[in-house]
Amino acid sequence: MTVHNLYLFDRNGVCLHYSEWHRKKQAGIPKEEEYKLMYGMLFSIRSFVSKMSPLDMKDGFLSFQTSRYKLHYYETPTGIKVVMNTDLGVGPIRDVLHHIYSALYVELVVKNPLCPLGQTVQSELFRSRLDSYIRSLPFFSARAG
Amino acid sequence: MSRQASRGTESKKMSSELFTLTYGALVTQLCKDYENDEDVNKQLDKMGYNIGVRLIEDFLARSNVGRCHDFRETADVIAKVAFKMYLGITPSITNWSPAGDEFSLILENNPLVDFVELPDNHSSLIYSNLLCGVLRGALEMVQMAVEARFVQDTLKGDGVTEIRMRFIRRIEDNLPAGEE
Numbered sequence: 001m002t003v004h005n006l007y008l009f010d011r012n013g014v015c016l017h018y019s020e021w022h023r024k025k026q027a028g029i030p031k032e033e034e035y036k037l038m039y040g041m042l043f044s045i046r047s048f049v050s051k052m053s054p055l056d057m058k059d060g061f062l063s064f065q066t067s068r069y070k071l072h073y074y075e076t077p078t079g080i081k082v083v084m085n086t087d088l089g090v091g092p093i094r095d096v097l098h099h100i101y102s103a104l105y106v107e108l109v110v111k112n113p114l115c116p117l118g119q120t121v122q123s124e125l126f127r128s129r130l131d132s133y134i135r136s137l138p139f140f141s142a143r144a145g
Numbered sequence: 146m147s148r149q150a151s152r153g154t155e156s157k158k159m160s161s162e163l164f165t166l167t168y169g170a171l172v173t174q175l176c177k178d179y180e181n182d183e184d185v186n187k188q189l190d191k192m193g194y195n196i197g198v199r200l201i202e203d204f205l206a207r208s209n210v211g212r213c214h215d216f217r218e219t220a221d222v223i224a225k226v227a228f229k230m231y232l233g234i235t236p237s238i239t240n241w242s243p244a245g246d247e248f249s250l251i252l253e254n255n256p257l258v259d260f261v262e263l264p265d266n267h268s269s270l271i272y273s274n275l276l277c278g279v280l281r282g283a284l285e286m287v288q289m290a291v292e293a294r295f296v297q298d299t300l301k302g303d304g305v306t307e308i309r310m311r312f313i314r315r316i317e318d319n320l321p322a323g324e325e
Contacts, residue, residue, distance in 0.1 A: 011286075011318070043318070076205050077212045078286045079318070102206030110202040117198070 001139040004069060004085040006130075008105065010118060011079025013039040016105075017121045019130060021140070042073065042081060062092070076101060090139045104130050161233075165259045172272060182269040189271070193278020194285075201283035204230065212287070216312050217241075219289065220248050223280070223310075232256050236308075252306040255299065263300045271295050277308065288316040 005020035015035035027034045042061075049061045063072045070090060074082045074097030082097040108126045109115045115123055134140055175185045204210075208226050213219040224236045228250075236250040257273045271277075277293035284291045290313040297307035 076202070077288075078201055078205060079288075080202070106202045106206040110199045 001089040001141055002087050003090075003134050003137065003140050004087070006085075006100075006134065007035065007038055007081075007083040008100075008121075009035075009039050009042075009081040009083070012118065013043075014118060015039070015120065016080075016109075017126070017130070019127070019134070021134065038083065039081075042083065046075075059094075062094070072097060074098060074101065080105065086139065093139075096137065100130065100133070104133065161256055161259070165256060165261075168257050168275070169261060172270075176267065176270070182267055182271075186269075186271045186274050189274035190278040190281070193275040193280075194282035195278075196275070197279040197282025197284075198286050200231070200279060201286045204283070216245060216248075216289075219284070220250075220310070224250055227283075240309075246312040248310055249296070250308040250310065252308070255306050258300055258306075261300060268301075271298070272300050273298070273306070280308070280310065285316065288318070290314050290316055 002022050004023050005018065007015060008017040010016055013036070015038075018031070018035070027037070029037070045064075046061050050057050060075070061073055063070055065071070065088060068088070069085050070088055072084045072086065072090075072093050074094055080101060082100050084093070084097060086093070104126060105121075108123060108129060109121050110117070112123065115121065121127070172185070172189070175188050176182075179185045179188060204227055208230065210222055210226060213222055220238050224238050229235050234252060234254065234256065236252045238248055239251055240249040241247070255273060257276070261272065263270060263272065273295065277295065280293040281291060292311040292313060294309055295306070296309045297303035297305055299306050
Protein backbone atom coordinates (compact mmCIF):
# COMPACT_ATOMS: atom_id res chain seq x y z
CA MET A 1 0.00 0.00 0.00
CA THR A 2 1.37 3.39 -0.77
CA VAL A 3 0.89 7.05 -1.51
CA HIS A 4 1.88 8.10 -5.01
CA ASN A 5 1.62 11.86 -4.92
CA LEU A 6 -0.21 14.85 -3.45
CA TYR A 7 -1.46 18.14 -4.86
CA LEU A 8 -2.66 21.17 -2.92
CA PHE A 9 -4.67 23.83 -4.75
CA ASP A 10 -6.22 27.09 -3.66
CA ARG A 11 -9.53 28.57 -4.71
CA ASN A 12 -8.07 30.19 -7.82
CA GLY A 13 -6.50 27.03 -9.18
CA VAL A 14 -2.98 27.93 -8.08
CA CYS A 15 -1.05 24.80 -7.23
CA LEU A 16 0.23 25.57 -3.74
CA HIS A 17 2.21 22.40 -3.35
CA TYR A 18 3.04 19.16 -5.11
CA SER A 19 4.99 16.21 -3.73
CA GLU A 20 5.53 12.74 -5.05
CA TRP A 21 6.70 9.63 -3.32
CA HIS A 22 6.12 6.75 -5.70
CA ARG A 23 5.32 7.71 -9.22
CA LYS A 24 6.48 5.33 -11.91
CA LYS A 25 4.91 7.10 -14.85
CA GLN A 26 4.84 10.84 -15.52
CA ALA A 27 2.03 12.63 -17.32
CA GLY A 28 4.19 13.52 -20.30
CA ILE A 29 3.32 17.20 -20.11
CA PRO A 30 5.06 20.06 -18.29
CA LYS A 31 4.24 20.34 -14.59
CA GLU A 32 2.34 23.61 -15.02
CA GLU A 33 0.04 22.00 -17.53
CA GLU A 34 -0.38 18.97 -15.35
CA TYR A 35 -1.57 21.15 -12.47
CA LYS A 36 -3.99 22.99 -14.72
CA LEU A 37 -5.31 19.71 -16.08
CA MET A 38 -5.80 18.31 -12.58
CA TYR A 39 -7.55 21.44 -11.36
CA GLY A 40 -9.75 21.76 -14.41
CA MET A 41 -10.77 18.13 -14.19
CA LEU A 42 -11.63 18.45 -10.49
CA PHE A 43 -13.64 21.57 -11.16
CA SER A 44 -15.64 19.77 -13.84
CA ILE A 45 -16.14 16.62 -11.79
CA ARG A 46 -17.43 18.60 -8.82
CA SER A 47 -19.92 20.42 -10.93
CA PHE A 48 -20.95 17.22 -12.74
CA VAL A 49 -21.36 15.29 -9.51
CA SER A 50 -23.60 17.90 -7.97
CA LYS A 51 -25.73 18.35 -11.09
CA MET A 52 -26.27 14.66 -11.69
CA SER A 53 -26.75 13.64 -8.08
CA PRO A 54 -30.07 11.80 -7.66
CA LEU A 55 -30.17 12.87 -3.99
CA ASP A 56 -29.27 16.02 -2.07
CA MET A 57 -25.54 16.48 -1.99
CA LYS A 58 -23.78 15.99 1.28
CA ASP A 59 -20.03 15.93 0.91
CA GLY A 60 -19.77 16.06 -2.86
CA PHE A 61 -17.04 14.40 -4.86
CA LEU A 62 -14.86 12.17 -2.67
CA SER A 63 -12.70 9.91 -4.83
CA PHE A 64 -12.37 8.03 -8.07
CA GLN A 65 -10.45 4.89 -8.89
CA THR A 66 -9.00 3.10 -11.85
CA SER A 67 -7.64 -0.42 -12.00
CA ARG A 68 -4.25 0.86 -10.79
CA TYR A 69 -4.74 3.86 -8.49
CA LYS A 70 -7.27 5.83 -6.47
CA LEU A 71 -7.57 9.59 -6.32
CA HIS A 72 -8.85 11.03 -3.03
CA TYR A 73 -10.27 14.54 -2.85
CA TYR A 74 -10.98 16.94 0.00
CA GLU A 75 -12.16 20.51 -0.33
CA THR A 76 -12.75 23.22 2.25
CA PRO A 77 -15.40 25.95 2.03
CA THR A 78 -12.55 28.36 1.27
CA GLY A 79 -11.70 26.41 -1.86
CA ILE A 80 -8.51 24.76 -0.62
CA LYS A 81 -8.30 21.38 -2.36
CA VAL A 82 -6.20 18.46 -1.18
CA VAL A 83 -5.76 15.71 -3.79
CA MET A 84 -3.93 12.49 -3.00
CA ASN A 85 -3.26 9.55 -5.30
CA THR A 86 -2.81 6.23 -3.55
CA ASP A 87 -2.96 2.64 -4.55
CA LEU A 88 -6.19 0.70 -4.47
CA GLY A 89 -5.81 -0.80 -1.01
CA VAL A 90 -6.47 2.54 0.70
CA GLY A 91 -9.98 3.22 2.03
CA PRO A 92 -11.61 6.59 2.73
CA ILE A 93 -9.01 9.00 4.08
CA ARG A 94 -11.00 12.20 4.56
CA ASP A 95 -9.55 12.60 8.03
CA VAL A 96 -6.00 12.35 6.68
CA LEU A 97 -6.69 15.00 4.06
CA HIS A 98 -8.34 17.18 6.68
CA HIS A 99 -5.26 16.80 8.86
CA ILE A 100 -3.04 17.92 5.98
CA TYR A 101 -5.24 21.00 5.68
CA SER A 102 -5.64 21.85 9.35
CA ALA A 103 -2.43 20.75 11.05
CA LEU A 104 -0.05 21.42 8.19
CA TYR A 105 -1.36 23.99 5.73
CA VAL A 106 -3.26 26.17 8.23
CA GLU A 107 -0.74 25.85 11.06
CA LEU A 108 2.43 26.30 9.05
CA VAL A 109 1.42 28.45 6.09
CA VAL A 110 -1.77 30.39 6.81
CA LYS A 111 -0.75 31.30 10.32
CA ASN A 112 2.69 32.42 9.24
CA PRO A 113 2.44 36.08 8.23
CA LEU A 114 5.64 35.76 6.24
CA CYS A 115 4.15 33.10 4.00
CA PRO A 116 2.22 34.87 1.24
CA LEU A 117 -1.04 33.22 0.22
CA GLY A 118 -2.10 32.58 -3.34
CA GLN A 119 1.24 31.24 -4.54
CA THR A 120 3.33 28.10 -4.28
CA VAL A 121 4.33 27.43 -0.71
CA GLN A 122 8.03 28.09 -0.23
CA SER A 123 8.16 27.01 3.39
CA GLU A 124 10.68 24.26 3.90
CA LEU A 125 9.10 23.47 7.25
CA PHE A 126 5.81 22.77 5.53
CA ARG A 127 7.43 20.54 2.94
CA SER A 128 9.36 18.50 5.46
CA ARG A 129 6.50 18.16 7.97
CA LEU A 130 4.18 17.09 5.17
CA ASP A 131 6.74 14.55 4.00
CA SER A 132 7.15 13.14 7.54
CA TYR A 133 3.42 12.96 7.99
CA ILE A 134 2.84 11.08 4.75
CA ARG A 135 5.64 8.68 5.52
CA SER A 136 4.14 8.04 8.96
CA LEU A 137 0.74 7.04 7.57
CA PRO A 138 -0.19 3.38 8.13
CA PHE A 139 -0.87 2.89 4.44
CA PHE A 140 2.45 4.28 3.28
CA SER A 141 5.15 1.75 2.74
CA ALA A 142 8.66 2.69 1.71
CA ARG A 143 8.59 0.10 -1.02
CA ALA A 144 5.99 0.84 -3.71
CA GLY A 145 3.23 -1.72 -3.09
CA MET B 146 3.03 11.62 21.68
CA SER B 147 4.40 13.87 19.00
CA ARG B 148 4.57 17.55 19.73
CA GLN B 149 2.48 18.26 16.71
CA ALA B 150 -0.41 16.11 17.90
CA SER B 151 -0.63 17.65 21.35
CA ARG B 152 -0.44 21.23 20.11
CA GLY B 153 -3.76 21.00 18.38
CA THR B 154 -5.78 19.98 21.42
CA GLU B 155 -4.48 22.26 24.16
CA SER B 156 -6.03 25.73 24.19
CA LYS B 157 -3.48 28.47 24.35
CA LYS B 158 -4.42 30.80 27.17
CA MET B 159 -3.43 34.41 26.95
CA SER B 160 -4.22 37.27 29.25
CA SER B 161 -7.18 39.17 27.83
CA GLU B 162 -5.71 42.34 29.24
CA LEU B 163 -2.67 41.85 27.07
CA PHE B 164 -4.92 41.47 24.06
CA THR B 165 -6.96 44.58 24.91
CA LEU B 166 -3.85 46.63 25.60
CA THR B 167 -2.19 45.44 22.39
CA TYR B 168 -5.22 46.43 20.36
CA GLY B 169 -5.35 49.79 22.12
CA ALA B 170 -1.69 50.41 21.38
CA LEU B 171 -2.33 49.56 17.75
CA VAL B 172 -5.20 52.03 17.44
CA THR B 173 -3.26 54.74 19.28
CA GLN B 174 -0.30 54.33 16.96
CA LEU B 175 -2.56 54.49 13.91
CA CYS B 176 -4.08 57.71 15.24
CA LYS B 177 -0.59 59.19 15.54
CA ASP B 178 0.39 57.99 12.09
CA TYR B 179 -2.73 59.08 10.23
CA GLU B 180 -3.94 62.16 12.07
CA ASN B 181 -7.54 61.90 10.91
CA ASP B 182 -10.16 59.43 12.07
CA GLU B 183 -11.42 58.44 8.63
CA ASP B 184 -8.00 57.21 7.56
CA VAL B 185 -7.57 55.29 10.79
CA ASN B 186 -10.94 53.65 10.25
CA LYS B 187 -9.89 52.63 6.74
CA GLN B 188 -6.60 51.19 7.98
CA LEU B 189 -8.33 49.22 10.70
CA ASP B 190 -10.71 47.81 8.13
CA LYS B 191 -7.83 46.88 5.84
CA MET B 192 -5.88 45.22 8.63
CA GLY B 193 -8.99 43.40 9.71
CA TYR B 194 -9.49 42.19 6.15
CA ASN B 195 -5.96 40.75 6.05
CA ILE B 196 -6.58 39.01 9.34
CA GLY B 197 -9.97 37.71 8.19
CA VAL B 198 -8.70 36.04 5.01
CA ARG B 199 -6.37 33.90 7.11
CA LEU B 200 -8.54 33.55 10.20
CA ILE B 201 -11.26 31.81 8.21
CA GLU B 202 -8.87 28.94 7.43
CA ASP B 203 -8.02 28.51 11.08
CA PHE B 204 -11.72 28.66 11.89
CA LEU B 205 -12.57 25.94 9.37
CA ALA B 206 -9.64 23.82 10.48
CA ARG B 207 -10.72 23.92 14.11
CA SER B 208 -14.48 24.10 14.07
CA ASN B 209 -15.44 21.42 11.52
CA VAL B 210 -18.28 23.61 10.34
CA GLY B 211 -19.23 22.86 6.73
CA ARG B 212 -20.53 25.20 4.07
CA CYS B 213 -23.46 27.32 5.17
CA HIS B 214 -26.54 27.00 2.99
CA ASP B 215 -27.91 30.48 3.48
CA PHE B 216 -27.25 33.79 5.17
CA ARG B 217 -29.22 32.83 8.27
CA GLU B 218 -27.02 29.82 8.86
CA THR B 219 -24.00 32.04 8.30
CA ALA B 220 -25.25 34.47 10.93
CA ASP B 221 -25.66 31.65 13.43
CA VAL B 222 -22.19 30.30 12.80
CA ILE B 223 -20.64 33.76 13.10
CA ALA B 224 -22.36 34.57 16.38
CA LYS B 225 -22.40 31.20 18.12
CA VAL B 226 -19.20 29.56 16.91
CA ALA B 227 -16.78 32.15 15.55
CA PHE B 228 -17.23 34.96 18.05
CA LYS B 229 -17.22 32.41 20.85
CA MET B 230 -14.05 30.80 19.58
CA TYR B 231 -12.06 33.96 19.06
CA LEU B 232 -13.41 36.54 21.48
CA GLY B 233 -15.18 34.39 24.04
CA ILE B 234 -18.49 36.22 23.57
CA THR B 235 -21.75 35.24 21.90
CA PRO B 236 -23.46 38.21 20.27
CA SER B 237 -27.18 37.96 19.67
CA ILE B 238 -28.65 38.13 16.20
CA THR B 239 -31.51 40.55 15.65
CA ASN B 240 -33.21 42.90 13.20
CA TRP B 241 -33.38 40.65 10.19
CA SER B 242 -34.40 42.56 7.09
CA PRO B 243 -37.56 41.25 5.37
CA ALA B 244 -35.48 39.98 2.46
CA GLY B 245 -33.20 38.07 4.84
CA ASP B 246 -30.10 39.82 3.54
CA GLU B 247 -29.27 41.99 6.54
CA PHE B 248 -29.00 41.34 10.25
CA SER B 249 -27.46 42.86 13.34
CA LEU B 250 -25.00 41.41 15.79
CA ILE B 251 -25.56 42.84 19.27
CA LEU B 252 -22.50 42.68 21.51
CA GLU B 253 -23.31 43.22 25.18
CA ASN B 254 -19.64 43.55 25.93
CA ASN B 255 -16.75 43.98 23.57
CA PRO B 256 -13.40 42.66 24.83
CA LEU B 257 -11.54 45.12 22.60
CA VAL B 258 -12.84 48.14 24.51
CA ASP B 259 -12.22 47.15 28.13
CA PHE B 260 -10.71 50.20 29.86
CA VAL B 261 -11.24 52.39 26.77
CA GLU B 262 -12.82 55.84 26.61
CA LEU B 263 -12.89 57.80 23.39
CA PRO B 264 -11.43 61.29 23.79
CA ASP B 265 -13.46 64.22 22.39
CA ASN B 266 -11.10 64.88 19.51
CA HIS B 267 -11.71 61.40 18.09
CA SER B 268 -15.46 61.41 17.85
CA SER B 269 -15.61 59.81 14.40
CA LEU B 270 -13.13 57.06 15.20
CA ILE B 271 -14.64 53.60 14.87
CA TYR B 272 -12.43 52.02 17.50
CA SER B 273 -13.31 48.38 16.84
CA ASN B 274 -13.42 48.70 13.08
CA LEU B 275 -10.90 45.88 12.81
CA LEU B 276 -13.79 43.51 13.51
CA CYS B 277 -15.68 44.71 10.43
CA GLY B 278 -12.65 44.06 8.27
CA VAL B 279 -12.20 40.59 9.76
CA LEU B 280 -15.83 39.69 9.02
CA ARG B 281 -15.59 41.03 5.48
CA GLY B 282 -12.29 39.24 4.73
CA ALA B 283 -13.34 35.94 6.24
CA LEU B 284 -16.68 35.82 4.43
CA GLU B 285 -15.11 36.79 1.14
CA MET B 286 -13.01 33.63 1.32
CA VAL B 287 -16.17 31.58 1.56
CA GLN B 288 -17.63 33.33 -1.45
CA MET B 289 -19.83 35.92 0.22
CA ALA B 290 -19.40 39.62 -0.45
CA VAL B 291 -20.74 41.41 2.62
CA GLU B 292 -20.68 44.82 4.21
CA ALA B 293 -20.11 45.09 7.95
CA ARG B 294 -20.44 48.35 9.82
CA PHE B 295 -20.95 49.60 13.35
CA VAL B 296 -24.32 51.24 13.93
CA GLN B 297 -24.12 51.48 17.71
CA ASP B 298 -21.06 51.67 19.91
CA THR B 299 -20.83 51.69 23.71
CA LEU B 300 -17.77 53.91 23.35
CA LYS B 301 -20.01 56.58 21.89
CA GLY B 302 -22.59 56.36 24.62
CA ASP B 303 -24.93 53.75 23.15
CA GLY B 304 -26.24 51.03 25.41
CA VAL B 305 -24.89 48.19 23.30
CA THR B 306 -22.51 47.69 20.43
CA GLU B 307 -24.25 46.75 17.21
CA ILE B 308 -22.66 45.56 13.96
CA ARG B 309 -24.91 45.56 10.91
CA MET B 310 -24.12 42.81 8.38
CA ARG B 311 -25.41 43.11 4.83
CA PHE B 312 -25.17 40.44 2.18
CA ILE B 313 -24.17 42.00 -1.14
CA ARG B 314 -23.72 39.03 -3.45
CA ARG B 315 -22.33 35.57 -3.83
CA ILE B 316 -18.83 35.43 -5.30
CA GLU B 317 -18.73 32.71 -7.91
CA ASP B 318 -15.88 30.23 -8.37
CA ASN B 319 -13.86 31.29 -11.34
CA LEU B 320 -11.98 28.87 -13.48
CA PRO B 321 -8.45 30.17 -13.94
CA ALA B 322 -7.84 31.77 -17.34
CA GLY B 323 -6.93 29.29 -20.01
CA GLU B 324 -9.19 26.46 -18.91
CA GLU B 325 -11.88 25.18 -21.25
